[in-house]
Amino acid sequence: MKRITIVSIFLILFIVCKALAQTNNIKVTNINELNSAIKNSNPGDNIVLANGVWKDVEIKFYGKGTKEKPITLTAEAQGKVSIEGVSNLKIGGSYLIVKNLYFKNGHTPTKNVIQFKIDNNRIANNCTVTQCVIEEFTQPDRDVSDHWVEFWGRHNEFSNNYLTGKSNFGPTIMIRLEGNENIYNYHKIINNHFGPRPRKGGPHGETIQLGDSGTSMTPSHTLVANNFFDRCNGEIEIISSKSNFNEFRNNVFFESEGSLVLRHGNYAIIDGNVFIGNDNSKFIGGIRVINTGHWITNNYFYKINGEAFRSALAVMNGIPKSPLNRYNQVTDVVVAHNSFIDCKSPWQFSVGSNVSQSDVLPATEIRSARPERVEIANNLIYNNVADTFPIVNYDKVDGVNFNNNIINNENNGEVKPEGLITKTVSITKKSHNLFVPNENMKDVYMGFDFETITKDLFGNDRTTNNSIGAIVNPVKENAVLIDKSKFGTSWFNPEKAKAKSKTINVSTSEELISKLKEANSGDIISLNKGTFKLNSSLVIDKAISIVSKNKKSQLVFSSQNTAFEMHPKGYLTLKNVVLTGNKSQNTFNTLDKNMSKAYNLHLDNVEIKNFMSVLEVSKGSFADSITVANSVIKNCERGFMLNKEKNDGGDYNAEFVTITNTTFDGIQEVVLDYYRGGYDESTIGGNLTLKNNTFTNSGKAEKDQILIKNRGIVNVEFANNTFKNNPVKVIAILWGEKGQEPGENTIINSGNIEVVQNLELKLMY
Amino acid sequence: MKRITIVSIFLILFIVCKALAQTNNIKVTNINELNSAIKNSNPGDNIVLANGVWKDVEIKFYGKGTKEKPITLTAEAQGKVSIEGVSNLKIGGSYLIVKNLYFKNGHTPTKNVIQFKIDNNRIANNCTVTQCVIEEFTQPDRDVSDHWVEFWGRHNEFSNNYLTGKSNFGPTIMIRLEGNENIYNYHKIINNHFGPRPRKGGPHGETIQLGDSGTSMTPSHTLVANNFFDRCNGEIEIISSKSNFNEFRNNVFFESEGSLVLRHGNYAIIDGNVFIGNDNSKFIGGIRVINTGHWITNNYFYKINGEAFRSALAVMNGIPKSPLNRYNQVTDVVVAHNSFIDCKSPWQFSVGSNVSQSDVLPATEIRSARPERVEIANNLIYNNVADTFPIVNYDKVDGVNFNNNIINNENNGEVKPEGLITKTVSITKKSHNLFVPNENMKDVYMGFDFETITKDLFGNDRTTNNSIGAIVNPVKENAVLIDKSKFGTSWFNPEKAKAKSKTINVSTSEELISKLKEANSGDIISLNKGTFKLNSSLVIDKAISIVSKNKKSQLVFSSQNTAFEMHPKGYLTLKNVVLTGNKSQNTFNTLDKNMSKAYNLHLDNVEIKNFMSVLEVSKGSFADSITVANSVIKNCERGFMLNKEKNDGGDYNAEFVTITNTTFDGIQEVVLDYYRGGYDESTIGGNLTLKNNTFTNSGKAEKDQILIKNRGIVNVEFANNTFKNNPVKVIAILWGEKGQEPGENTIINSGNIEVVQNLELKLMY
Incomplete structure (x- = not known):
């Protein structure tokens, strides 16, 4: 009897597992077959694009998978299926997965390369794009605007992708929030590698934009986590958050000429991110703060030398009763437990104050509203070479509370809050660019709701053992700031092997002309x-x-x-x-x-x-x-x-x-x-x-x-x-x-x- | 053995109950005793004000009760303890209860009569004011502004109180949201009777205001439910919602000369409220809509004859990129399953459009942004005497979707949406002012997220049995629109017995002067x-x-x-x-x-x-x-x-x-x-x-x-x-x-x- 029961249970389990695991591979070799496969798709289907170049295709991937049995669109072999020419992909429905596609040598005919919506009746929900590459799939005309990824719907995910080389107008990734179908979206943008985006020369070159001023009152709840922003130099805003309740966690901003900007919207969480600059650039920034209620905690800033808009922490002045698309006053913002290592004047307040320009600007443009009820607490400023002006102020600093912050040098600036305490700090380099104080600095200020800051930069517990700054000791032995294995695809290598440059001697005009044509990039014509x-x-x-x-x-x-x-x-x-x-x-x-x-x-x-x-x-x-x-x-x-x-x-x-x-x-x-x-x-x-x-x-x-x-x-x-x-x-x-x-x-x-x-x-x- | 166990359990239970029920009554007879009792209070204490007039007292009630053992401040006998003269009450701490106090014959020396905060370090959380009366406790100078109840902190409750006769500047109840301690407040304003508030002549006469434009981006989550707004005529806004995520449920607005106005902030819920007007007044309004994402469902409008700002449903035009304190565009609003009975032109769109005033107003004042993505569905308009202009439009109506609304008369207005269907509706008067269609109208439109509208006006289930309008049949036999037993205190009778007026004959000047002095209100001097x-x-x-x-x-x-x-x-x-x-x-x-x-x-x-x-x-x-x-x-x-x-x-x-x-x-x-x-x-x-x-x-x-x-x-x-x-x-x-x-x-x-x-x-x- 007992044995029969056990056997039955195993049998049932087997059937269930089998059903769950059952996938139906459908290989397609051209767009018609693909369309047909999509049209007839059922939960669990795995639509496989045959290896090769898929040129000038506009794919509309619609279907209704389930959580257990999604419908997948993938490549026969990773890296062997490229989408080229005038092509794009729209996704609509639920529980769809797109993976292993490689967009290159082309551009989209529409406003988006990948769009999480086919039309207003076919919006994507619970869909995922993963292990894809978009490489220089940019408009021929730089002035033509598009997005490479446009989010609509709810609960969509963009993970482990590699994107690089967008040089035309428009944010690389855009979150859209018009319409109740697209709020409370809880999208996830995670574990991606955002490769270099070249300088654009002007605005509209963000790597991620979340909403716009017109939808800046909406609850978005997008999570941007564990991404690598690798020299994203498109414009002054690497990320432009323009909606409410977005979270930015554990991203690495590496030598990117801009900032994470809380441009519109409120109540963002910026926790555990790493901002890395260098000695040469004043363009590499940190976090720029506008609006209300943000929590900025556990971030690590290294050699951020930007000024004003691009300072490590730029807290702006607002416009009184600001128009929707301008600058609201900064209020009720918490900046706690961050570390600023070898940054130049990392804290800048009332950035953007332009009272002096009242002659040339209308009153509705004058940023005169200073930050209010801003709490700056438990942060560490450490400089190997003394920077005695840690705070730059463009207006009075009367709405900021400083509590229990520590700096290892004299503060000779105009603003000398009691809550920024000069103290010797002994520090050790744990790994590349990672500097950690040798001892926890335990005199931690407990502000309102500070008990919710339970972890440090590396996820260490703060509730039993706390410290000023982003990091609590003990730090695990092999701690690193950048763990590249977390980011991007498993199959694409963004590091192109450089051809060795050669020198070509020419003696005649004809030779010059022909050799120039033949030369490889990097060659020298002598x-x-x-x-x-x-x-x-x-x-x-x-x-x-x-x-x-x-x-x-x-x-x-x-x-x-x-x-x-x-x-x-x-x-x-x-x-x-x-x-x-x-x-x-x-x-x-x-x-x-x-x-x-x-x-x-x-x-x-x-x-x-x-x-x-x-x-x-x-x-x-x-x-x-x-x-x-x-x-x-x-x-x-x-x-x-x-x-x-x-x-x-x-x-x-x-x-x-x-x-x-x-x-x-x-x-x-x-x-x-x-x-x-x-x-x-x-x-x-x-x-x-x-x-x-x-x-x-x-x-x-x-x-x-x-x-x-x-x-x-x-x-x-x-x-x-x-x-x-x-x-x-x-x-x-x-x-x-x-x-x-x-x-x-x-x-x-x-x-x-x-x-x-x-x-x-x-x-x- | 068994018996001992049972006995032990009973014993433990007894001790626990005893501990829970233990209250320590502390009777106080003057402010010093009261202050001392407050200072020494412990969880479970019940501080009792002795019967009599407490004149010129400023009470600071601070303590830390617990959920199980709150600290209470109450009256020796209901109605026998009055706070008079220049007096007020501040509450700070947690789990405090104030009850049975009667504020009359005086006014506050500060900005508030009852304030849920003593100072910034002593804010009230989880505190309750109940069974209190504030009657004409109004400033001698009408131009001096105050609030009768000012909320700070979180999770505070104002329930079963009666307030009437505020005639000076300032909302009767104000919710304050400056500072992170005061957001996500989840305050409850429930079961109160808001007696008549006289016309003020100008703004600042709201009965409840939730935030202001400066904090209109904050998440408030205040619940205003089951209150009776009884001729609250202070100004054009009975309630002015100026923050996010507030909920207004099951309130009765009785002959109140104003509207429930979603003035600033977004994502309000207005569900199951009753708005009652009459044949004589054009001042009694319904709901006025500004901003984004509100859901207006299951409301019942009866004889609302207001126009424009005061129409039953006034959807405003916004100012493009509006300044913070002006008018944002209406977007993504849902108005579903409401009933409009014997109302005059109940739906008015682009209210406040003032494009024609461009000559006298600056561009930042011009309300030209029409409502967008507004869903009007499953509503019933019923008029015994035909009103053939159910819709008034002050601009084009191109951003509103009408679906499956029913009207029992011809629509001869300029706007004739297909989604407003003329149909005979047979209706029965169930009780005073309550008219219910005899049969459910089952052709219900299912818009995005409409499955969340699970109940009707009376709490009847919609998931199995649905209907157009606010009410689903069958309605329970004794259904009434206004159940006065739900509102106000258990001890105060707001209905003053009227002295019978008498006629006094006078023949001489002296008689006239003396009799005038002696006369009672309502008397006639002949x-x-x-x-x-x-x-x-x-x-x-x-x-x-x-x-x-x-x-x-x-x-x-x-x-x-x-x-x-x-x-x-x-x-x-x-x-x-x-x-x-x-x-x-x-x-x-x-x-x-x-x-x-x-x-x-x-x-x-x-x-x-x-x-x-x-x-x-x-x-x-x-x-x-x-x-x-x-x-x-x-x-x-x-x-x-x-x-x-x-x-x-x-x-x-x-x-x-x-x-x-x-x-x-x-x-x-x-x-x-x-x-x-x-x-x-x-x-x-x-x-x-x-x-x-x-x-x-x-x-x-x-x-x-x-x-x-x-x-x-x-x-x-x-x-x-x-x-x-x-x-x-x-x-x-x-x-x-x-x-x-x-x-x-x-x-x-x-x-x-x-x-x-x-x-x-x-x-x-």
């Missing part, structure tokens, strides 16, 4: 002695250096076409050469359109003469970096024309323009026109360095009588230049409010350098 | 034939009628003091008398200050002559109603001067001014000056009726050359008057935007009646 006559454009669509082998070789251009045509990803280095035109062409042009990715241009010891413009660009083009050093540019109509991005939405045509030790002579019109239009403090870019140059006999045909135009560019260094006999009224206009001032320049018979405190700005919303 | 000479003011501080017994008696005033001095609650009716001054005094004056409550003035067949002003008022005074009928007013310097409330915050000096069949002759300056200043559409008051009057030879010394001033008064009827030989430029200026237009008036030699479409308004925030 010009033998002599003159190379060229009557067509040289196309630059990869990283290439052109250098003279010995004495400067000459490139002489006779066509009306541009001498060099810069394509997306064209990284051109010219060294030690002479470029001569016939006054009918430009030296460098970008493509007129489809400049989908950035280009770079580096000139060193180059002579440029007899051209129309040195550089002309198209509106959608973007140069990451343009450097000119030790060069001579003469007898041209115009210099560098980075002035076509005139949306006036905070965008611009180049991130860095650096001109040093260079002579401009006989440039008829403007020498440089570098433009960033519109009032949008959410872009703070444009970087111009002009040092140790000489400008002579230039600007005579410039109708505005300005030699150098840098309208709206935020960061400008302008020093040690010589201006002689330039018949203009104004050499340049600097922007006082951004801290711009001319260094020591020599000016002879050349107009003045003006400084304007506040530019009149065009509001963009 | 003047015998003749002339009464008076050289002092007659004080009116109760309801009194003065009438001539036969032919008009004369009251002749010789003092420079006002003839009649109106005190708070002075309700004067004059009938059939002649009042004569000597041109040195006014006929009626209010007190200069401390006009804590409204006064009324009714003149019928009265002749007034030879006075300075007919009526002069003080700034803080407020007349509920002034009526003048069949009278003659002549040879006075000025008429009715209701123009002292010049805060320009939407306040004014009288609610109703009605002048009919009356002759004004020889008034030197303005005949009526009735002022409401400031732009605040949250007051829509001031009501002026001027009909069938004659104005002659008046206004000649009026410096503005206006005969009748009604600046800012919203509701004006102006018809069938005759104006003859009044040397003014302008008779009156009407406000076109408020629908004011002159009826048929006869104008001879008297200037013009002007109509101005939009007044220039002063913004008040």
Whole structure:
């Protein structure tokens, strides 16, 4: 009897398990088969895309799986199924899983690459996208906006994916909250590797955006956890949280030029994240705080040197009774148990205060409402090299309570709260970038609800053994800040093996043209002695250096076409050469359109003469970096024309323009026109360095009588230049409010350098 | 053995029960004893205030009770302990209970009568105030603002209390949310009887306000349930919800001149409430909707005849990207399963649309954002007398989905959604004001999350048996809309027995003066034939009628003091008398200050002559109603001067001014000056009726050359008057935007009646 019972139980268990495990593999080889498989799918089905390139496919994956028996769409073999061309994927229904797809060599025909909704009647719930890669699946036109992943519905998950190289407008991942079907979403964005996103030059380059101001009152409850943000440089906001109750836990922000920004919405939790900067960059930020009720705990900041908007902890001023899309006052925020290691002035308050700009901005733009009821407690500031201004304040700091924070150096700043205590702290480097105090600092302040902070950065218990800062001892032996095994797919290797660069000698024009075409990215073309006559454009669509082998070789251009045509990803280095035109062409042009990715241009010891413009660009083009050093540019109509991005939405045509030790002579019109239009403090870019140059006999045909135009560019260094006999009224206009001032320049018979405190700005919303 | 066990168990149980039930009664007879008892209190203590009047006491009730053993503060006998004079109560700590206190004859010295916080370190949590009465415990100066009950902390309860007669500035109950200690509060305001709150004349007269715009982003979770709002006429908002996640369930709003307003904040639940109006009032409203995500279900509206802001269901237009304290767009709101019985045009959309006022208002004030993603489904509109305009729209209705709503009449309005279906509905009156369809209307629309609407108005199950409208059959036999046994205290009777009014004959001035003093409120003083000479003011501080017994008696005033001095609650009716001054005094004056409550003035067949002003008022005074009928007013310097409330915050000096069949002759300056200043559409008051009057030879010394001033008064009827030989430029200026237009008036030699479409308004925030 007993035996029969046991056997029966086993039998039942077996059947149940069998039923649960039962999957029905359906292999499909083209879109029609796929559509049919989807249409006929049942819970437990496993639809398998055959290996190969799936080109120009718009997949609508609809089905109703169950929790136990989801419907899966996957690849025959990981990495062997790529979605290419003009393609996308929409998911609708419930308990669907998409995995192992590889999006590359293309872009979406719609607003999204992966969308968790087919239409309003087919929204995804409890669906998962995992083990997928989206690589440079970016719009040909950088100005065309899209999202790579757009969330709708509830309880959807995006996990263990790798995304990189989005260079067009639009956040990489967007959470949408319009409609009750999409609130209380509890989406999970977990364990992904967000590979490098290049600088975009202006706003709309977030890696994740959660809602927008129009839905900023909605309860979202999205979890963003255990992701690796790896040089996500799209814009000043890596993550822009614009809804309520989102949670950001245990992510690593690695050398990403921006911040985790609580832009709209309230009651976010930012716990256990790691922010890693370096000694070289002021662009890498931490957390920027706006609005109400956030808890920022257990975070570890290392070498964050950003200022103001990009400081490790930037607490903003709000606009009194702010419009929905602007800046609410910061209130009731808790910042507790964080560690700031080797950061520069990590705490900045009333960031964005702009009371001084009342003349040029309407009252509804003036951020004068200081933070209130903000609790800063139990944090550690540690610097190996003393930073005696740990706090920067842009207004009075009267609404912030400091309790039991410890700093290992003197605080010589204007704000000296009693609750920031100078104390010797002995610290040990446990692993790369990880510094832990040798002893727990047990004088912990217990603020309201602080008993809910039960764990430290590594998940260690705080209830029995607590300490100031993000970490409680003992730390486990092998603790690391970044554990790459947690992030991204199991099958895709984001580290591309670099081809070894080779040097190719060329002696004739024909050789130059053909070798340039054949060269691999990274190669160096070495010009033998002599003159190379060229009557067509040289196309630059990869990283290439052109250098003279010995004495400067000459490139002489006779066509009306541009001498060099810069394509997306064209990284051109010219060294030690002479470029001569016939006054009918430009030296460098970008493509007129489809400049989908950035280009770079580096000139060193180059002579440029007899051209129309040195550089002309198209509106959608973007140069990451343009450097000119030790060069001579003469007898041209115009210099560098980075002035076509005139949306006036905070965008611009180049991130860095650096001109040093260079002579401009006989440039008829403007020498440089570098433009960033519109009032949008959410872009703070444009970087111009002009040092140790000489400008002579230039600007005579410039109708505005300005030699150098840098309208709206935020960061400008302008020093040690010589201006002689330039018949203009104004050499340049600097922007006082951004801290711009001319260094020591020599000016002879050349107009003045003006400084304007506040530019009149065009509001963009 | 067994027996011993059982005995042991009983013993343990006994001890436990004993311990639980143990209360320690501590009777106190004065504030010192009370303070000492509070200081020494322990869980389980019952502090008993001895019977009597506790005058000028400021009680700070601090303690830490437990859930099982709270600390209680109570009265020796219900109704026998009154808190009077300049007194208040602050509660701080946890698990405290206050009961059976009676606040009357006084006011608070602070901003609150009962405050759930002593100071920021002693906030109340899990505390209860129950079985208390606050009766006319109102500030002497109406302009001084306070709250009768102010909530702080979490999980506090205000239950089974009776509150009435707050006539000063400030919501009766206020929920405060500044600071994390006070969010997620889950307060309960339940089973209270909110007795009449008089009209305040302007804003800040709410019965309950939950947060303010500055904390409108906070999660509040206050429950307001099973309360009786009994003629709460303080202002246009009976309840002003200004925070998130509040719930309003099963309340009765009885003839209250306002609405339940979702002013700021989102995701309110309004379920199972009853709104009762009558045939006479256009002031009684229903629910006004602003913001996002509210669910309005199972409510029953009966004879709600309000318009626009006060319509049964008013869905407003928002301001695009609204400032925090203005009007967000309505989105994602569900209105389902409500019944609208004998209401006039119950559904009004884009209420507050003011695009036409772009000339006089800044862009940030223009409500042009129409409701979006609003679901109106399964509602019933039933009218015994056909109302063929069930929907009023102030803008396009393009963001509202109508599904499966039923109406028993033709819909001849501009908006004719398919989802509002005309159908015969047979209905039965089940009890007073309760009408229920005879059969369930089962064609119910199932919108997103509609399965969560599981109950009807009376708690009947909808999951097995559903119907359009608020009620599902079968309804239990004895169902009533208002069950008064649920509301208020068990001991206080709000229905005062009315003293029978008596008639007192007087023949001499001395008699008149002494009898007036002695008279009870409601008495009639009957003047015998003749002339009464008076050289002092007659004080009116109760309801009194003065009438001539036969032919008009004369009251002749010789003092420079006002003839009649109106005190708070002075309700004067004059009938059939002649009042004569000597041109040195006014006929009626209010007190200069401390006009804590409204006064009324009714003149019928009265002749007034030879006075300075007919009526002069003080700034803080407020007349509920002034009526003048069949009278003659002549040879006075000025008429009715209701123009002292010049805060320009939407306040004014009288609610109703009605002048009919009356002759004004020889008034030197303005005949009526009735002022409401400031732009605040949250007051829509001031009501002026001027009909069938004659104005002659008046206004000649009026410096503005206006005969009748009604600046800012919203509701004006102006018809069938005759104006003859009044040397003014302008008779009156009407406000076109408020629908004011002159009826048929006869104008001879008297200037013009002007109509101005939009007044220039002063913004008040």
